[in-house]
Structures are given as structure tokens and as C-alpha cells.
Amino acid sequence: MAKPSQVTWGGRFSAGPAELMLQFSESVSFDRRLAPFDVAGSKAHSAMLAHVGLITEAERDAIHAGLDVILADIAAGKFTWDTKLEDVHMNIEQALTKRVPAAAKLHTARSRNDQIATDMRLFFRHACGVLREKILGAERALLTLAESNRDVMIPGYTHLQRAQPVVLSHHLFAWLEMLDRDRARFADVAAHANWCPLGSGAIAGTTLPIDREFSAKALGFVDAKGRPQVTQNSMDTVADRDLFIEFASACALFGVHLSRIAEDLILWSSAEFKFIDLPDTFCTGSSLMPQKKNPDSCELLRGKSARLQGNLHTLLTLAKGLPLTYNRDLQEDKPPVFDSFDQTALCADVLAGTLAGITLNRDRCASAVRDPGLLATDLADYLVLKGVPFRDAHHAVGAVVRLAEKNNVEINQLSTADVQQVHKAFEADWADVFDLKRALSKREGTGMPGPKQVVKQFARWKKILNE
Numbered sequence: 001m002a003k004p005s006q007v008t009w010g011g012r013f014s015a016g017p018a019e020l021m022l023q024f025s026e027s028v029s030f031d032r033r034l035a036p037f038d039v040a041g042s043k044a045h046s047a048m049l050a051h052v053g054l055i056t057e058a059e060r061d062a063i064h065a066g067l068d069v070i071l072a073d074i075a076a077g078k079f080t081w082d083t084k085l086e087d088v089h090m091n092i093e094q095a096l097t098k099r100v101p102a103a104a105k106l107h108t109a110r111s112r113n114d115q116i117a118t119d120m121r122l123f124f125r126h127a128c129g130v131l132r133e134k135i136l137g138a139e140r141a142l143l144t145l146a147e148s149n150r151d152v153m154i155p156g157y158t159h160l161q162r163a164q165p166v167v168l169s170h171h172l173f174a175w176l177e178m179l180d181r182d183r184a185r186f187a188d189v190a191a192h193a194n195w196c197p198l199g200s201g202a203i204a205g206t207t208l209p210i211d212r213e214f215s216a217k218a219l220g221f222v223d224a225k226g227r228p229q230v231t232q233n234s235m236d237t238v239a240d241r242d243l244f245i246e247f248a249s250a251c252a253l254f255g256v257h258l259s260r261i262a263e264d265l266i267l268w269s270s271a272e273f274k275f276i277d278l279p280d281t282f283c284t285g286s287s288l289m290p291q292k293k294n295p296d297s298c299e300l301l302r303g304k305s306a307r308l309q310g311n312l313h314t315l316l317t318l319a320k321g322l323p324l325t326y327n328r329d330l331q332e333d334k335p336p337v338f339d340s341f342d343q344t345a346l347c348a349d350v351l352a353g354t355l356a357g358i359t360l361n362r363d364r365c366a367s368a369v370r371d372p373g374l375l376a377t378d379l380a381d382y383l384v385l386k387g388v389p390f391r392d393a394h395h396a397v398g399a400v401v402r403l404a405e406k407n408n409v410e411i412n413q414l415s416t417a418d419v420q421q422v423h424k425a426f427e428a429d430w431a432d433v434f435d436l437k438r439a440l441s442k443r444e445g446t447g448m449p450g451p452k453q454v455v456k457q458f459a460r461w462k463k464i465l466n467e
């Protein structure tokens with residue numbers, strides 16, 4: 001049987017929600033983690049109310065003291081969350097009201113609509129900071145791996161076919177570029193979050209004489225010069241979920257990067273490549289096949305990227321077609337965001353841990369990179385320098401490759417006479433092309449894997465990652 005409502009909005013209701021409706025509509029089971037942000041928002045709001053004279057300083061102080069006790073109780077696991085009170089906001093407000101009479105004034109000039117928008121902006125600022133640190137950790141592990149294997153060369157691949165030789169560091173630095181863009185993306189999301197919604201109310205602000213800039217400053221929603229930043233349209237403020245989508249998108253794209261890095265690691269650790277050994281601590285065995293060591297951390301990194309994409313998709317679909325402004329649908333915006341945050345944080349740590357434990361099989365790398373086919377393009381460049389147009393040179397080297405295949409030898413085992421039959425521009429020095437070190441030292445343009453460039457990139461990354 002429906003009972004009279006206990007909740008804050010109960011005034012116009014003759015009956016409270018059905019048990020099933022309570023179960024269906026509660027969000028406190030997942031939004032309770034917003035408590036520290038909700039309390040910070042309430043403190044700033046009540047400070048503002050006192051500042052403009054809507055409550056007394058004594059009332060403000062009582063509210064602040066009460067909120068501190070509640071937050072301490074929450075942190076100590078002593079707070080009783082009640083699903084009948086729907087969400088984190090009403091749970092905290094009701095608990096405060098039991099302690100402090102002045103709490104009845106806290107919701108003056110405020111709605112849960114601008115309140116949740118504020119909580120989430122504070123959450124995003126925090127979450128972006130955490131993820132940036134964790135990604136930095138993974139980047140540092142990558143730099144360490146590159147540093148301890150500076151001299152290692154491997155084939156680079158296109159279409160998963162051997163293409164051209166690179167130093168391992170060049171490949172690892174490619175991953176660093178990806179991860180560093182992710183880190184920057186989270187900084188962008190944090191910057192977008194840095195606008196204060198308080199004062200937007202439910203949809204159209206308030207008739208009361210509030211000071212939005214005061215609240216913004218109190219919560220640190222300020223620009224580089226310390227000037228308060230407040231959102232500029234009350235309707236947009238309570239309807240807008242762009243940040244949720246941007247955050248989930250940054251997580252999803254990071255996930256795509258993780259999945260590509262993980263895939264390379266999985267390939268490199270297979271018996272077919274055997275370039276690396278993954279750490280035992282991040283692998284598992286088979287319950288049936290005793291010889292197996294499976295690259296589970298990498299496979300899960302690859303797998304979790306699906307989940308991060310799913311969360312982004314959920315949020316896009318949730319926002320699509322919703323009329324302005326707030327609709328209760330929007331309560332469903334939090335589980336995917338929290339899941340993306342938690343999983344992204346875990347993934348960054350697991351990537352760092354996995355990278356830190358990798359050992360290189362130098363012999364395997366060396367024998368793979370010795371494949372002279374990797375320098376076929378260099379051979380074409382050799383002909384170009386002898387005045388042969390590139391298209392002809394490409395064709396001639398193709399014929400050299402075919403000849404080697406026919407004779408069942410590597411291309412550098414053909415004789416000078418053999419290659420001269422293919423193209424008369426080949427001279428006795430043609431075989432110098434197959435000196436790997438020399439080949440790499442010719443690639444000294446910016447962004448290429450030549451040794452001087454690699455030294456520069458080491459210096460650059462050291463600077464970026466230790467700032």
C-alpha cells in the first residue's frame with residue numbers, strides 16, 4: 001500500500017511512490033559516490049546564501065558543521081543510505097535536516113537539476129585529474145621500456161607484413177604519442193567542465209537575489225586569472241550532457257589506443273614473433289594445457305575497450321531526441337560515466353604494470369630485422385639517387401625480389417651481375433644498402449627513426465613526462 005511521502009517534494013502528493021517505483025527510480029545506489037562533491041556544492045551554495053543575506057552566518061556555520069559530520073560518517077561507512085530518499089542529494093539533505101534546523105534553508109534558490117550538474121562538473125574535474133596521472137604512469141613505464149632497450153631494432157609492419165626496419169623505441173614512441181594525446185584530451189574535458197551551474201535552478205534561475213559568481217569562486221570554477229566562470233544559459237545548463245559524452249568519448253578513444261597497443265603486445269609475445277616475454281604477474285595459465293602462458297592483461301585491455309565504447313554509445317543515445325530541459329531519463333547518465341572512469345583508471349594501471357614487466361628477446365628481434373626484404377624500398381631509393389625515376393626503380397626492385405624468390409635466395413644474396421641484368425643502374429656498391437645501421441642513419445628527418453632523431457625524441461619525452 002502506498003504511504004504518504006517522506007521525500008522533499010512530498011507536499012502535493014497524497015500518496016508516496018509504490019515500492020516498485022522506489023526500486024525503479026532510486027539512484028542512490030550509484031550516485032552516492034558523488035557525496036564529497038555534493039557536500040562541497042552545498043557548502044559553497046550556503047556560503048553564497050549567507051553572503052547575500054538569505055541565511056545568517058550562524059545558519060551557514062551550522063550547515064557547514066553538519067555537512068562535515070555527515071561526510072565523515074559517509075567516509076567511515078557509518079551513514080545509512082535510504083533508497084526511499086531517491087538520490088545522494090536528498091539523502092544528505094534529510095540527514096542534515098535531522099541534525100541542523102537551518103538545513104531547511106539550504107535548498108533556497110537551488111534545484112536538484114543545477115545541483116547534479118554541479119556535482120558532475122566537480123566529478124569530471126576530479127576524474128580527469130586522476131586519469132591524467134594514471135596515463136602519465138603508463139607513459140613513464142613506456143619510456144623506461146624504451147630506455148632499457150635502446151639498441152633493439154625490429155621490423156615495422158603494414159598489413160601485418162614486414163615493411164621497413166625501425167628501432168623498437170620508434171614503435172614505442174608511437175604509442176607514447178597516442179597516450180599523450182589521450183592525456184591532453186582529459187585536460188580539455190576538465191577545462192570544459194570548469195563552469196559553475198549553480199544558480200540555474202530547475203530551469204529558469206531564481207527570483208531571489210543570489211550571487212552566482214560567489215558560488216563559482218568558492219568551488220574553484222575560475223579562469224587562469226581567478227575570474228569566476230558561470231554557465232550562461234540556465235536551460236542549457238540543466239539539459240546539457242555534453243561533458244558526459246566528451247568524457248566517455250575520451251575514455252573510449254583511450255580504450256581504442258589500449259586495444260591497439262595490447263594487440264601488438266599479444267602478437268609480439270606469441271611463439272610466431274617471440275619478440276617479448278610478458279610478465280608472469282600479468283598473465284594466466286590454462287586449466288588444461290600445462291605449457292600455456294596467456295596474455296590475459298592485454299586481452300582484457302583489448303576487451304574492455306568494447307565496454308568503454310558501449311558506455312559512450314549509451315550516453316549518445318540517452319541524450320538524442322530529448323526535449324529541453326531536464327528529463328528523468330538523464331539519471332541514467334551516471335552509471336556509464338562511472339563505469340568508464342573506473343575501468344579506464346584500472347586499464348591505465350594495468351597497462352603500466354604490464355609494460356614494466358616486459359623483457360625483450362633480443363635475438364628474435366635481431367633475426368627478424370635482418371630480413372633484407374625490409375630494405376627493398378631503400379634499394380629503390382638507391383636507384384633514384386642514380387637518376388632512375390621512382391616508378392621505374394620500384395619496378396626494377398620488384399623484379400629483383402622476384403628473381404631472388406625464383407633462385408630461392410634472399411635479395412642481398414644475388415650477385416651484382418644478377419641485379420645489373422634487371423637494371424643497368426645497379427653498381428658494385430648496391431649491396432651496401434643492406435647495412436641496417438646505415439639504412440637507419442639515413443632516416444634523419446623529423447619524425448623518422450634515425451638514431452639522431454631517436455636521441456631527440458628520448459630527450460623530448462623525458463622532458464614532457466617529468467615536468
Ligand code: ARG
Nearest residue numbers: 027087112113116326330331
Ligand atoms: N537523481 C537525479 C538525477 O540524477 C537528480 C536530479 C533530479 N531532478 C528531478 N527533477 N527529479 O538526474
